[in-house]
Amino acid sequence: MHAFDVLGDPVRRRLLELLNDGERSSGELTEVVRAEFGISQPAVSQHLRVLRENGFATVRKEGTRRLYAVDPSPLREVDTWLRRFAARWEPHLMALETELARGRRQRRASVEEERKR
Amino acid sequence: MHAFDVLGDPVRRRLLELLNDGERSSGELTEVVRAEFGISQPAVSQHLRVLRENGFATVRKEGTRRLYAVDPSPLREVDTWLRRFAARWEPHLMALETELARGRRQRRASVEEERKR
């Protein structure tokens, strides 16, 4: 399943949003999502499985609970794909990059200056 | 249909990549995608329709051809959603912003300096 398919589902997007604030137990996540989407516990569990199996989330056992956390790797991939188009809504991005380069150059120069003394 | 659903399909993603290099006719797009995915002309046409109807592409008639182009708005939305997570794979982004601010400050200072002389 491709990353974009995983993100296609609103429940899964919501789960990721929740996890973005930090680790949550399956139970807590289920609670919230059940209230918002009116779906069953197994339904949520299955969505969590999809997130796990596609690398969007990691799990950690703590007693009887399972604590989920975001794994950003696939999101990064999606972002990488998207960036091809970024110039279309952020035409100043190129300017920003040259700006950054300039900053680095200047800093390097200062450090060099410091060393010489 | 949500933006992420639209991007869930590999053919549609490919079409957007092609359009990212500039306007293309339906025929040109069909040609490429047919070769790469082995699907029929109507299949491609239907994908183009999805892109149109969800605001990812605009069309312009030119004679008997239809020229497609990227409309970035929905891609921007997707990017906006993604950015919530960006700190997880670009922990330097915050640093980058302060960097930028510093750059601006310095440039302003230089201009000021110049003015004084």
Place this chain on the structure above:
DNA sequence: GGCTTATATAACCGATAACTTATATGGTGG
């Protein structure tokens, strides 16, 4: 050990997405 609680899995089902083939639309050139 047996009961309870947290979570996952299994099995099934209905909706829908993404093809296919066949056909319509509509501009162009003889």
Place this chain on the structure above:
DNA sequence: CCACCATATAAGTTATCGGTTATATAAGCC
């Protein structure tokens, strides 16, 4: 006007996804 392109739409089929209920697993507690 007619035949021919380029493109879109229609209708039908199939696979898959996301839900349900029922059940398994496994830790914690008395």
